[in-house]
Amino acid sequence: MSHGATERDVGFLADLDLDGEVSRGESDRGTHAGGYATAPDEEVPPDAVVFPESTADVSTVLAAADERGVPVTPYAAGTSLESHVTPIDGGISLDLTRMDSVLEVRPDDLTVDVEPGVIGTDLNERVARHGLTFPPLPSSGAISTIGGMIATDASGMGTVKYGEVGDWVRKLEVVMADGTVVETGTRAAKTSSGYNLTALLVGSEGTLGVVTRATLGLAGIPQQIRGGRAVFPTLDDATAAVRDAVTSGVDVAKIELMDADSAALVNNYSGTELPERPMAFVEFHADHGVEEEIAFCEAVFAAHDVESFEVGEGDEMDELWTARKDITYAADEWLPGASMGHPGDVTVPISNYPAMIRDVKEVADEYDLFIPAFGHAGDGNLHYFAVYDHEDPDAVDRAERAYAELVDRALELDGTVTGEHGIGVGKQQYLRREHGAAVDVMRSIKDALDPNGTLNPGKVLPEE
């Protein structure tokens, strides 16, 4: 990557009247130079880190930076997988982690107001006392913030039943590039009033505005939660079974796939003796009648020669799910550093999911790589990473070509390059291929809402 920060004059920050803090210390600049998956040689330290404590702070900083053409890159937990938080043109890293209050829970409305720095599981803990939950939480929910989830329109295992984070955002308070504070949307459950700015801002990765408050929908915690693991003889059986479960309307809350290579990784990591076969992990949520739903699912799986189908609740369910939850750690154990980089996140129409998974295996063979695949099968979303020696230039080259090839194949299968991680820096090269002339529409909107280009420059939209 050829980005290099010019040193920006951020001295004006000292003169702003802020509740929060401004830091130009080496350490703060270092910790804000990139995200979770940013390679060390792609890190760029900001010239300053600002820790706003209020909407007014964010507005003050944005207005002043915009006047001076100084870039502002929002930052929170830094768990982005596509370097969204790297201040690639220098300037200010706007660290929103001090704005982490759950402001108001409204059980009589199934809504909650939060600041952007709230950690996902903290929100869930807070609303659980009312019997409520925020259903679309991503797997990273224990470490990632609501603001980041909104910025990428994140989603997770529960998305097959509950939708994406964006589907649960009713209202946003947003600071625009010039510091203007606007509110979008409504607390009401639906609206047809004006342009849907809420949905436009969700997933815009901090390039159109900075979210300072969000009103989210909530749902009751289901009375019945059951789940478990199914083992299939072949990968084709497993993917076809998942596809048929979804299209025949099995009411699954989660339905995940793991291929045999992933199972091997996990056995190596945790010393388990899982069959090294493709597996589907399922979870069912209901207020009653969960057994009928499980039986329905089992019948669909049986038509694809399922070898075992084990379901339980509580600890038993958690144990059946362990392998799925260990998979990302397991890769690191197999070969340290192997799971870093930009994990694949392509998503295809469910009818093409079996073909997409076959393609992963084909491409792995073609490029002589070990590429375990797993992910949110029910949405047609899959994750994969080539496990290879990052010090071996030939392996690096093969891996890069394999990744590009997999994106190609996903697009040929009418898919999208990212189901939940976002574009950031890492996927920009594919934006035009996926969206064609629609990228020009995106660019027009960016130019209209951020004419000076100070909001998270270099993200989402490719330089062309």
Next chain:
Amino acid sequence: MSHGATERDVGFLADLDLDGEVSRGESDRGTHAGGYATAPDEEVPPDAVVFPESTADVSTVLAAADERGVPVTPYAAGTSLESHVTPIDGGISLDLTRMDSVLEVRPDDLTVDVEPGVIGTDLNERVARHGLTFPPLPSSGAISTIGGMIATDASGMGTVKYGEVGDWVRKLEVVMADGTVVETGTRAAKTSSGYNLTALLVGSEGTLGVVTRATLGLAGIPQQIRGGRAVFPTLDDATAAVRDAVTSGVDVAKIELMDADSAALVNNYSGTELPERPMAFVEFHADHGVEEEIAFCEAVFAAHDVESFEVGEGDEMDELWTARKDITYAADEWLPGASMGHPGDVTVPISNYPAMIRDVKEVADEYDLFIPAFGHAGDGNLHYFAVYDHEDPDAVDRAERAYAELVDRALELDGTVTGEHGIGVGKQQYLRREHGAAVDVMRSIKDALDPNGTLNPGKVLPEE
């Protein structure tokens, strides 16, 4: 209203190479002068009506019109309730009803591709042979088009369970103001790739682009459908019961309210002898266990002193629902023309629904008007219309003030001015009050995507 069309030079249309037809006939111009609820004195005939037959036609017309600054107002079934289809600055009415094909049904993907002129129930008939349905269809589905539903982000009785039309739109083909054809979104079930242009265009009422094709999600037709009617002693009991059913997680597919005045209207219309009491209409969809859900709902209603709770299936259910379905016709019977105009469509957070309904009755008393209220209670959405003599200037004045007052109260209750009918012409005056500075963001987007202002001018955004 002070709009008057200047006569536009639309002679260039004759020179365009179109598959479809151009009409400058009196009759076509007359039928395209307004929508279902446009008052005769607010109608404005276009200078020409174009009936495109392909995306290329739409693109050709838009490009040519944009070059010349000639307004283009999309039109389809004309069922808009807020005069979206009135060409208030003259120019071209773009009638999309000939683009009415269901292009491809994909049962293995739960998606369908349609042209914008497809009528809602025609779509449902077509996909029913695969056991599928398009769940968010509005009550007008038998006469209104998918394109219109997308333009207003319409919704309906099923929205409490299934969401709005926009929640089911995966992909759009859209012709932009300058004639450029873009595709937004993806056929995959989810994406985080680039700005969510699909959601921005949904509900933009033809002011940002013209939809020429849509990929919609579908769902299986439920195995069990049951429904019926509950009668309550007081309006407060009825509204509180609906609120509690929703917030306690009863899985209702429809939950509608009708006040005692509405019941009186219906009795007058159909000669029935319904108790003139507030009623809730419910429908339950499930693949199994529907009886448990009904029992759960009945228990919630019992806590609010429900007087009767009758539920059935098939014809029996239809009969119980008749009153709800007759309500709009019934108003006309009571006093011809009474149901015309801009029916109220405010939507409030469910916790404020009881207060909003009380406000309707209070305002009716205050302005000495008969204002039956009904609607999609589960979403906090209500419809109402003052039934009065439209020839009586005093009544007209009182009705206008009452309508404005009800919008005020909805906004005070954190609601939105329109849940499903859109802004069009009729609700523009409230846009700034509801959205504040966000209206400027909407305006920036409009100016960026339609710099010459030719797409459906005078709609959504107020002149300020």
